[in-house]
Amino acid sequence: MPVDDSMFPFEVQQALFVHSLLPDRWDGMSGSYMGKDWAALQGLLDIYEIEDKKSVAYFLKHIEAQNMASVNKELKRKRDAEARKK
Numbered sequence: 001m002p003v004d005d006s007m008f009p010f011e012v013q014q015a016l017f018v019h020s021l022l023p024d025r026w027d028g029m030s031g032s033y034m035g036k037d038w039a040a041l042q043g044l045l046d047i048y049e050i051e052d053k054k055s056v057a058y059f060l061k062h063i064e065a066q067n068m069a070s071v072n073k074e075l076k077r078k079r080d081a082e083a084r085k086k
Contacts, residue, residue, distance in 0.1 A: 011056050015060040015063055017048075019063050023036065
């Protein structure tokens with residue numbers, strides 16, 4: 001059975017939501033994914049009236065680490081496939 005966001009504690013659900021709103025950062029030269037731009041975090045936490053900011057930021061950092069590893073792994077797989085074609 002696939003994991004649904006509603007199965008997580010409320011703070012994790014909030015972190016997943018905020019993660020989806022933060023803009024991505026990409027390296028212009030290599031095309032590598034560098035994670036989320038955290039500059040808007042405080043504004044988003046305030047706008048959505050998130051009370052437990054510390055816990056949400058903690059979970060957000062873990063979500064970002066997993067996401068960054070996944071995106072960069074997929075990019076590497078695609079680059080390697082392109083290199084094999086040549």
